[in-house]
Amino acid sequence: LGVLLAGALCVSPAFEQVRQGADPATQAQSTATVVQREALSSRRAFELVRSLCDEAGPRPAGSTGDHAAVLWALRTMGELGLTNVHPEKVEVTRWERGEERAEIVSPVGQHLVVAALGGSVGTPPRGVEGDVVEVGSVEELEHLDPAAVKGKIVFVDAPMRRARDASGYEEVVRVRYEGPRVAAKLGGIAFLLRSLGTDHDRIAHTGGKSKDEHEIPSAALSVPDAEMLHRIVAEKRTARVRITLGAHMLQAPAESANVVGDVPGRERPDEVIVIGAHLDSWDLGVGAVDDGAGVAIALETARVLAALPQRPRRTVRVVLFANEERGLSGARAYARAHANEAATFVAATEADFGGDAVYAVRWLGDAGNAAARERFVALARLLAPLGVARGDDDASAGGDVGQLQELGVPILELRQDGTRYFDVHHSANDTVDKIDPPTLARAAAAFATAVWAAAEADGDFGRVPAEKRKVQ
Numbered sequence: 001l002g003v004l005l006a007g008a009l010c011v012s013p014a015f016e017q018v019r020q021g022a023d024p025a026t027q028a029q030s031t032a033t034v035v036q037r038e039a040l041s042s043r044r045a046f047e048l049v050r051s052l053c054d055e056a057g058p059r060p061a062g063s064t065g066d067h068a069a070v071l072w073a074l075r076t077m078g079e080l081g082l083t084n085v086h087p088e089k090v091e092v093t094r095w096e097r098g099e100e101r102a103e104i105v106s107p108v109g110q111h112l113v114v115a116a117l118g119g120s121v122g123t124p125p126r127g128v129e130g131d132v133v134e135v136g137s138v139e140e141l142e143h144l145d146p147a148a149v150k151g152k153i154v155f156v157d158a159p160m161r162r163a164r165d166a167s168g169y170e171e172v173v174r175v176r177y178e179g180p181r182v183a184a185k186l187g188g189i190a191f192l193l194r195s196l197g198t199d200h201d202r203i204a205h206t207g208g209k210s211k212d213e214h215e216i217p218s219a220a221l222s223v224p225d226a227e228m229l230h231r232i233v234a235e236k237r238t239a240r241v242r243i244t245l246g247a248h249m250l251q252a253p254a255e256s257a258n259v260v261g262d263v264p265g266r267e268r269p270d271e272v273i274v275i276g277a278h279l280d281s282w283d284l285g286v287g288a289v290d291d292g293a294g295v296a297i298a299l300e301t302a303r304v305l306a307a308l309p310q311r312p313r314r315t316v317r318v319v320l321f322a323n324e325e326r327g328l329s330g331a332r333a334y335a336r337a338h339a340n341e342a343a344t345f346v347a348a349t350e351a352d353f354g355g356d357a358v359y360a361v362r363w364l365g366d367a368g369n370a371a372a373r374e375r376f377v378a379l380a381r382l383l384a385p386l387g388v389a390r391g392d393d394d395a396s397a398g399g400d401v402g403q404l405q406e407l408g409v410p411i412l413e414l415r416q417d418g419t420r421y422f423d424v425h426h427s428a429n430d431t432v433d434k435i436d437p438p439t440l441a442r443a444a445a446a447f448a449t450a451v452w453a454a455a456e457a458d459g460d461f462g463r464v465p466a467e468k469r470k471v472q
């Protein structure tokens with residue numbers, strides 16, 4: 001890598017050509033190199049994660065940390081040279097974890113590390129106790145006789161596969177999202193799952209669940225505790241568990257905000273490239289990886305582009321979304337409020353997959369439009385010096401900019417290496433020390449290059465065809 005980058009960063013001859021009026025492709029290449037050099041040589045992205053997490057702390061929607069993060073974002077955008085910096089209010093519901101504990105009461109007393117799922121109801125103060133019925137998947141649970149589930153604590157033990165992309169998570173996320181509803185329907189009194197994590201630390205990974213008519217207390221077990229419970233059940237001994245959750249919704253809705261700031265375009269300020277990330281986090285850690293890293297990537301992209309000798313042709317807009325984790329209410333509010341401007345959004349991208357390097361770029365737009373496709377190919381070419389491969393025409397948006405995709409806004413997807421991501425995702429271990437500053441700088445360099453190229457392109461990427469707009 002060192003050699004590759006060193007080669008790419010010898011820019012002075014290319015720069016001379018820019019001044020002498022080189023052809024557009026050469027000009028683009030040399031500006032991309034300047035963008036990359038600036039991002040790679042800066043520790044700013046890491047400093048942004050550090051200051052967000054140290055100054056605001058955990059940021060569940062509507063909490064004091066969330067409010068501190070909104071103020072932090074407004075102030076930081078101003079300091080980085082963005083303009084039109086403002087909050088856009090979002091109403092959010094508030095959920096609090098309270099105290100939580102769990103134990104195996106028989107055949108032998110054992111402490112269990114648990115974390116309630118976001119939105120879960122609590123138990124009575126003395127907890128709920130029951131025999132455990134274990135299955136390996138939601139599908140298996142759906143086929144159980146209600147008589148086998150009624151009055152029991154349902155435990156789904158579905159190990160998660162480590163992968164570079166999100167495929168390992170996608171295979172099992174239904175357990176967390178839908179398992180509680182299925183267990184409740186069958187008469188279960190509580191729901192436990194093996195944490196959706198690739199680590200073996202004694203920490204539990206929380207996360208959202210579906211909102212159900214009939215709610216039962218629902219929590220994740222740490223992987224070592226899930227494996228212990230599985231061994232005990234596998235030996236055909238009855239396992240009896242007690243679980244006590246203080247989780248509850250707060251009655252009054254609270255206010256949060258999307259925080260928005262622009263690098264105004266020099267020629268077509270009314271045409272916009274959106275780069276999004278989410279400001280909220282789960283409560284257990286400080287959300288450095290999810291999504292402090294994405295916030296830093298988005299802000300660093302804007303900082304680098306605002307500082308260029310010549311700002312990009314179109315406006316680059318950073319949107320730091322409220323409440324991604326508990327229902328995308330910030331992104332939904334943004335898409336609703338700006339639906340009539342959707343035609344002016346030329347492309348959108350999102351950083352919500354940690355702080356590791358980008359390895360591929362994909363797009364979703366009008367792939368049948370040869371000129372649009374060639375613009376993507378040219379954009380991807382600029383990312384090659386960073387080790388980013390050109391992917392296909394079927395990008396998937398993150399949850400937040402997915403709301404813009406539904407309005408037809410083309411998507412640029414920068415795929416980050418997620419091999420380590422799910423070791424800490426949604427857990428107490430999501431802390432600042434998990435971010436490697438040079439690696440985060442590389443990720444920011446890739447996003448900044450792609451966003452610059454989209455903002456500078458001589459034309460657009462078409463619109464997402466109607467049949468591809470719906471995000472599942």
Ligand SMILES: [Zn+2]
Pocket residue numbers: 278290291324352
């Ligand atoms: Zn996230």
